[in-house]
Amino acid sequence: xxxxxxxxxxxxxxxxxxxxxxxxxxxxxxIGIHGGSFSLSSGLLAEFGxxxxxxxxxxxxxxxxxxxxxxxxGMRPIAEIMFSDFIGCGxxxxxxxxxxxxxxxxxxxxVPMVLRAPTGxxxxxxxxxxxxxxxxxxxxxxxKVVMPSCAYDAKGLFISSVYDNNxxxxxxxxxxxxxxxxxxxxxxxxxxxxxxxGEIKRAGKDISIVASSYMVQKSLEAAEILYKEKQIDCxxxxxxxxxxxxxxxxxxxxxxxxxxxxxxxxxxxxxxMGEVITQVTEKAFDFMDAPPLRIAGKDCPVPYSAILEQEMxxxxxxxxxxxxxxxxxS
Amino acid sequence: xxxxKVRECVLIKEKLTxxxxxxxxxxxxxxxxxVKIEMLKKMYQIRYFENxxxxxxxxxxxxxxxxxxxxxxxxxxxxINAIRKDDWIASHHRGHGHCITKxxxxxxxxxxxxxxxxxxxxxxxxxxHIADMDTNNLGANGIVGGGMGVAVGAALxxxxxxxxxxxxxxxxxxSTNTGIFHESLNLASVWKLPLIYxxxxxxxxxxxxxxxxxxxxxxxxRKASYGIEGVTIDGNxxxxxxxxxxxxxxxxxxxxxxxxxxxxxxxHRGHSRHDQQFYRTxxxxxxxxxxxxxxxxxxxxxxxxxLTADEAQKIENEAIADIKAAAVFAENSPYPDLKEVDxxxxxx
Numbered sequence: 001x002x003x004x005x006x007x008x009x010x011x012x013x014x015x016x017x018x019x020x021x022x023x024x025x026x027x028x029x030x031i032g033i034h035g036g037s038f039s040l041s042s043g044l045l046a047e048f049g050x051x052x053x054x055x056x057x058x059x060x061x062x063x064x065x066x067x068x069x070x071x072x073x074g075m076r077p078i079a080e081i082m083f084s085d086f087i088g089c090g091x092x093x094x095x096x097x098x099x100x101x102x103x104x105x106x107x108x109x110x111v112p113m114v115l116r117a118p119t120g121x122x123x124x125x126x127x128x129x130x131x132x133x134x135x136x137x138x139x140x141x142x143x144k145v146v147m148p149s150c151a152y153d154a155k156g157l158f159i160s161s162v163y164d165n166n167x168x169x170x171x172x173x174x175x176x177x178x179x180x181x182x183x184x185x186x187x188x189x190x191x192x193x194x195x196x197x198g199e200i201k202r203a204g205k206d207i208s209i210v211a212s213s214y215m216v217q218k219s220l221e222a223a224e225i226l227y228k229e230k231q232i233d234c235x236x237x238x239x240x241x242x243x244x245x246x247x248x249x250x251x252x253x254x255x256x257x258x259x260x261x262x263x264x265x266x267x268x269x270x271x272x273m274g275e276v277i278t279q280v281t282e283k284a285f286d287f288m289d290a291p292p293l294r295i296a297g298k299d300c301p302v303p304y305s306a307i308l309e310q311e312m313x314x315x316x317x318x319x320x321x322x323x324x325x326x327x328x329x330s
Numbered sequence: 331x332x333x334x335k336v337r338e339c340v341l342i343k344e345k346l347t348x349x350x351x352x353x354x355x356x357x358x359x360x361x362x363x364x365v366k367i368e369m370l371k372k373m374y375q376i377r378y379f380e381n382x383x384x385x386x387x388x389x390x391x392x393x394x395x396x397x398x399x400x401x402x403x404x405x406x407x408x409x410i411n412a413i414r415k416d417d418w419i420a421s422h423h424r425g426h427g428h429c430i431t432k433x434x435x436x437x438x439x440x441x442x443x444x445x446x447x448x449x450x451x452x453x454x455x456x457x458x459h460i461a462d463m464d465t466n467n468l469g470a471n472g473i474v475g476g477g478m479g480v481a482v483g484a485a486l487x488x489x490x491x492x493x494x495x496x497x498x499x500x501x502x503x504x505s506t507n508t509g510i511f512h513e514s515l516n517l518a519s520v521w522k523l524p525l526i527y528x529x530x531x532x533x534x535x536x537x538x539x540x541x542x543x544x545x546x547x548x549x550x551x552r553k554a555s556y557g558i559e560g561v562t563i564d565g566n567x568x569x570x571x572x573x574x575x576x577x578x579x580x581x582x583x584x585x586x587x588x589x590x591x592x593x594x595x596x597x598h599r600g601h602s603r604h605d606q607q608f609y610r611t612x613x614x615x616x617x618x619x620x621x622x623x624x625x626x627x628x629x630x631x632x633x634x635x636x637l638t639a640d641e642a643q644k645i646e647n648e649a650i651a652d653i654k655a656a657a658v659f660a661e662n663s664p665y666p667d668l669k670e671v672d673x674x675x676x677x678x
Contacts (some may be wrong), residue, residue, distance in 0.1 A: 025490060051490065057520065062513035065479010066486055072468060073418065073487040092510070096473050097480060104459040105469060106452035107674035141675045165677035 004186040007040050007177040009151035010116075013158035014041070014078065016190050018048055021076060024162060027054040027063055028080030028116075037082045038118060038177055060090035064115060068098045068167070071113040076162055083129045084117035084171055098167040099142030110165040114158070118174040119147075120214055120265055121302040121313050125174075130302035130309075132266035134212075137169045138243040138275070144168045144195055145242035149176075149216035151184040153240055156193030164195060173214040182217060196244035200253065204235035207323055208253040210276055211263040212239045215314060219263050222319040234323060242272055250276060251284050258289035259326050263319055268296035295322040352561065354577045357412075358569045363636055367645070369411055369568055370631060373403040373624045374649035376427040379436055380599075382653045383426070383443055383457075387603050391444050391661075396457040399427040401566075401598035404623035405530045406431045408571025409498055409593075413526075413579050418466045418484045418497045420477035423458045424530075424597070425470030428500055433465040436652065440660035447666035454666075454674065474535070475501065475508035478527075482514050485523035485588075496524040496582040498575070503592075504535025506549050515588065519556040522587035526578055529590065530565060532597045537609040550592040558588050565593025566623040569630070595623075 004012060017024050026041065032055040035042030045053045056063050060081055067079035081087050087094060098111050121130035138145045144166050148154040154172065161168040176182050201216055202223055211219045216238040223234035237253050239246055254260050260280055262273035277292045298312045324330040358366075380398045387396055399406070406427035410419065421428040429439060434450065442449025443457050450460045461469025468484060471477045481499035488495040505511055506529060518525045529549055533540055546552070553560030559578065563570050571593055578589040596618035600607050607615075631637040637645075 054521075057513070057516055059513035059517055061510045062479045062482055062517045065510065065514070066483040066517065069420075069468065069480035069483020069485075070487045070490070071483065072463075072480065073484045075483075075487050075490060077483070090479075092473055092476065093479050096476060097471075101461075101469075102677055103674050104451055104455040105461040105463065105674075106450060106454055109461065109463045110677035112677075141672075144676075 001185050001187050003183050004151050005178050005180065005183045006151045006154050006172070007038060009155040009184070009186045010158055010172060011040055011042070011044070012186065013155040014044060015047065017159055017162045018052065020190060023074065024076045024078065025052040025054065026078040026080065027056050027066065029056055029058055029063070029082050031055060031080055036080060038174065040177070041080070060086050061093055064090040064093035065097060067113040067115065068093060068101065068111055071111045071167070072101065072109050076112050078114045078116060078162065081115065081117040083125070084119040084133055085128050085131050087115070087117060087133070094137070094143070094169075095140055099140045103142060111167045112165045114161045114168045114170050116170045116172060118177070119171040120173045120175060121309055122175040122214070124304060124306060124309065126304040127301035132264070132297065134171060134242050135266055135270060135272040138272055142167065144244065145171065146195060146240070147171045147173070147213040147242055148240060149201070149213050149238050150182060151186050153193055153238075155186055156191050157195065157240060159190055160192040160195050163192070168195070171213065175214050176217070193240070195241045196246055197241070198237055198239040198246035198249040200235060200249070201238045202234065202236040204233035204257070206233045206257060207259040207261060207326055208235050208237055208250065208257045209261050209263060209323070210237045210239060210250055210273070212242060213265070215263040215265055218314065218316055219319055222316045222323065225316070226320055226323060230329070232323065232327065245276070247279050247283070250280060254280055254284050255287045258287055260288065260292040261295065261322050261326050262292070263295045263314055265297050265313055267299045268294060269299050271296050290326050290328065293322050293326050295319055352559070352577065354573055356573055357576045358572050365411070366631065366636055369407050370624070370627055370637070370642070371645050371649065372407045372431050373568065373627065374646050375436065375652060376403045376406065376430050377624055378649045378653040379426060379430060379440070379656070382440070382657050384599070386444055386657070392457070392603070393445055394456060395602045396443065397424040397602050398597070398599040399424050401618065401622065402530055402532055402595045403427055404568035404571055404627065405528065405565045405593045405595055406500070408568040409528050409575040412572050412575035413496055413498060416466060417495050418468055420468040420481040420484065420497065420499045421470045422474070422477060422500055422502055422505070423470060423472055424502065425460065425500070426457070429460050429462060429467060429470070432462065432467045434460070434462045434467065436656040437659040440656040441663045444660050445665065446660060446663035447670065448663050452666055452670055452674070475505040475510045477501070478505065478510045478514035481525060482518050482523060485518065485525040486521065488524055489521070494583045496526060496579050498526045498528050501527060501529050502535065503529060503531040503533065503540040503549060504538070504543065505529075506552060507543060515552070515556045515558070515590065518588040519558045522585060524582040524585075525588040526575065526582060527588060527590045528575070529592045530595055531592050532595050534597070534601070534609065536601045539609065548592060550590050553590045558590060559586075560590035560592070562592040562594060565595035566621050566626065568623060568627050
């Protein structure tokens with residue numbers, strides 16, 4: 001057990017599965033000697049060699065396609081795309097190949113691959129390096145989509161993703177990567193957290209806040225502030241996996257608190273939390289004491305200028321205001 | 331075998347031996363007579379399978395679309411016979427011929443074509459998605475160039491597992507203008523993967539002639555960009571296809587990296603079910619039909635004394651009977667259980 005950042009925890013997960021299973025290998029741009037754009041794979045080339053830590057050309061389509069083909073024929077590839085925005089360059093491989101192979105083949109063949117990519121804003125990378133695209137991936141049957149919120153979860157969910165027999169889009173929030181504030185005690189060795197199981201990150205009785213990834217951390221901070229300021233007791237539900245979705249943990253929470261607010265960084269129109277609110281409304285309307293609310297990114301690209309970026313993204317203040325609104329205290 | 335003189339770009343058998351300096355041995359001659367005859371049988375089987383599929387289209391039994399391989403049989407049969415059973419193939423939307431040659435069951439294939447529950451994909455894929463993992467067939471693909479990433483992955487598996495297997499990635503002429511074509515050939519060449527790109531140049535991407543969409547004469551010239559080997563051959567000559575793929579498969583197994591083979595060929599039918607073929611003349615079609623790969627190979631076998639005309643007729647009749655039986659099998663097969671509609675989306 002040692003204190004690791006989110007990024008170090010993922011690296012530790014990669015190292016553990018590569019030590020355990022010789023069918024696991026990694027491919028991506030600048031992941032070798034350079035250690036990846038965020039140094040996530042730093043040291044892995046020295047440890048595992050160039051056959052298993054494979055630097056590729058800037059060719060997102062064939063990086064993802066090669067992962068699909070090697071997965072179909074017996075390997076467990078980890079493909080890294082430098083920023084989740086760049087998956088757009090290889091989207092056919094995700095949408096038409098990885099996701100559909102098993103179904104199209106009538107249940108024969110499986111695609112046990114992980115497509116890892118840093119995601120999200122808050123780092124000043126601008127419109128092509130900051131998007132939150134999880135709703136697009138989650139809308140494609142055949143894919144699993146994972147968005148960890150903390151170092152402990154990141155490692156456990158990552159190891160589960162590698163051993164899952166389906167294509168998993170593993171979205172890592174770049175703002176969490178190296179932030180010491182979010183470093184955590186992470187066990188050494190292999191441990192897993194099942195995909196499709198959420199977790200109550202803060203128990204409370206007044207309102208259910210549903211979030212994933214970095215928005216869980218922001219929601220927790222907002223919850224603590226409101227508890228201190230106004231004794232409002234928020235429950236924060238970290239869904240951890242976008243698809244499959246643990247709707248049960250959300251429903252249980254909403255049945256307890258009677259109120260729902262969802263927080264996400266993605267643009268609100270057509271967002272994933274729209275799906276969450278729909279399902280809760282369909283399945284637990286009678287338990288709801290107030291209309292649900294969604295705090296999301298504004299409907300525009302993620303801008304570059306720091307003040308504009310902050311304006312576009314959900315903030316602790318926006319989350320606090322949302323909670324007060326749902327509770328009728330604004 | 332008679333030369334094929336349609337279009338100036340078609341290369342002739344005797345040039346193969348000195349083509350770009352490759353010393354392509356005649357491995358075909360050393361094959362057992364049974365294998366040579368079997369190749370003719372497969373070509374007939376594909377031809378009549380496609381004829382029957384066409385009948386299914388006309389009878390309205392094929393829901394959606396279907397792309398026929400009639401006229402291109404020598405490519406699949408020559409190429410796949412030149413590799414081993416444990417080698418992989420990836421195919422494209424005109425993929426029935428590859429599937430049959432790799433060893434799939436024509437009954438189960440036919441059932442898939444008409445959406446039956448016992449088809450290769452349980453009726454979920456149809457003509458454009460037939461795959462058969464048991465025969466190491468990574469499947470047809472509804473996206474032009476869609477198999478080109480997957481094939482790189484399969485070849486990478488061979489390399490990482492230190493197997494001497496090769497992969498044939500069948501593509502069409504039009505796929506050479508997609509982005510994945512470049513990414514795939516480039517990566518395979520950098521990693522020296524055991525991958526044979528076999529481009530079936532049937533002259534048209536749907537209605538667009540390759541000469542109108544591509545500014546080079548032979549598509550195999552693209553090899554220069556990747557520093558790999560490649561040739562353009564007569565894809566309607568099954569002996570040439572066999573010899574060339576045999577040669578390059580051996581090179582691939584020896585670790586020399588990927589290769590780009592262009593087989594010049596022609597589809598006798600339109601692109602798919604609705605195609606009035608305004609883009610080509612009847613004369614052109616008739617000219618190519620004179621170089622029908624089955625007719626040429628059968629004449630060659632008879633001239634070589636390996637087959638009599640009567641025996642050839644018998645082979646053709648057997649293919650017709652087998653395919654009729656497959657059609658009956660498919661028609662009598664049950665439709666999928668509706669409960670199957672959303673199964674097989676995820677693996678356990």
